[in-house]
Amino acid sequence: MQIYRIDHVAQVTADLDAQVALLEGLFGFRRVRSWDNPGEGVRGARLEIPGSRGQAWEVLAPAGDGSSLRTWLDEHGGRPGLHHVGAEVPDLEAVQAELEVRGIKPTDGARGHWLEASLSPPEHGPGVLFRLRGPGDLDMCGDSAASAASAPAAGTGSPDGPSLGIVALDHICQAFPDRDALARWYHELAGFVQVWRTADDEHPDMADLVLNIPGSSICWEVIMPRGEDSFIERFLDKGGPGAHHVTFEVDDWDAAMAACEHHETPTFDDEEGSTDGAAWKHTFIHPKHTGGVLVQLFWEERPGVWVRSDKVPPPWT
Incomplete structure (x- = not known):
């Protein structure tokens, strides 16, 4: 397919x-x-x-x-x-x-x-x-021509206050017990292609890889647990190998954090670093503040420095 x-x-x-x-x-x-x-x-x-x-x-x-x-x-x-x-x-x-x-x-x-x-x-x-x-065939969610309207519902106006300044939906992340097994499955089933991966021992509690979905600007990340007390293992034990988070890129980090403060939306697990002389930052917003979806935000000074764009051949080809 x-x-x-x-x-x-x-x-x-x-x-x-x-x-x-x-x-x-x-x-x-x-x-x-x-x-x-x-x-x-x-x-x-x-x-x-x-x-x-x-x-x-x-x-x-x-x-x-x-x-x-x-x-x-x-x-x-x-x-x-x-x-x-x-x-x-x-x-x-x-x-x-x-x-x-x-x-x-x-x-x-x-x-x-x-x-x-x-x-x-x-x-x-x-x-x-x-x-x-x-x-x-555009009807996927009950939005048939007979039931849909192109204009927003009456009473909605311009949003009050600053927004995050999102510039792209970057990727969807799925937790799975074995990243290579799932990557191989998606490759054989639907042609997903691996474009990036962390070294096996780069993080103490997880390992990940990123797959390109041919024809789409959105990528698919797979994270798997490592170590004795991995947050991914707890996630899998609770709900199985489902979607873990959704990641958006923001244009201006300080403006995005100011928007979170304005909307009384806390962030957690903030990290920042530099790759090849260019800075990057990322953080998370808890599902209770987004309507049930764990959201990751990132900013990078130059494209490709947060998640390196270097092509890393998958071990199973």
Whole structure:
């Protein structure tokens, strides 16, 4: 199968308006579409990510009786969180056949307009949920023409105060017990290509690598535990090999930190350094301040110095 474009990242929340306000205010996203579709059990909004190349952030909330999103929230203790990654493929039927050969049973969605499945090795648990659609079919989240409106809902205005100054959605990170095993799987399944990795002993509690998704400006990071008390091991024990965090690049570090202070949003695990004479910084925002998604922010003085762009051949080719 082939993924030729990551379309969006979607999160589920019980309070759509509050989450959209957070994303418009602190994050500086811009709502471009809203919809209310009780027939498919979903209200939603699509927001443009500054600097993104066609990728968006979508917020989904339950609508009507018997909504699967209500069930999802109930199963997660009512907590909001990342729901799926939306992607486009050239041939949806071919993708379904390929997944079934690999032991993955996709779910048909919205009258066959899209497929939903974890693309991780099935023997390791649910992994990250993907929602896949073919060309020429834009409805993936209940946002059909009959239920959607291009203008923001009435009563929304310009965000109050400074935003983070995001310039790109850089990558999505997945935790997994073995980074090379998952990288090999994604390479064989969908053509992901490794472009960077840390040395095995660079960090005491983790090792990672970064995969390029052909045709997309978004990369995919895989982190795995090392040592006796790794935070990744605790993450895997709690929820399995799912999405760990989402990373955005900011244009001005001091301005981003000032925006966090203005919006009373604390950060943690701040780090900074220098590579080849160019500075970089990064930090995290806890899921309780973002609507259920761990967010990483980074700034780099020169492109490629935070996560080195040096191409490192994978050991399995």
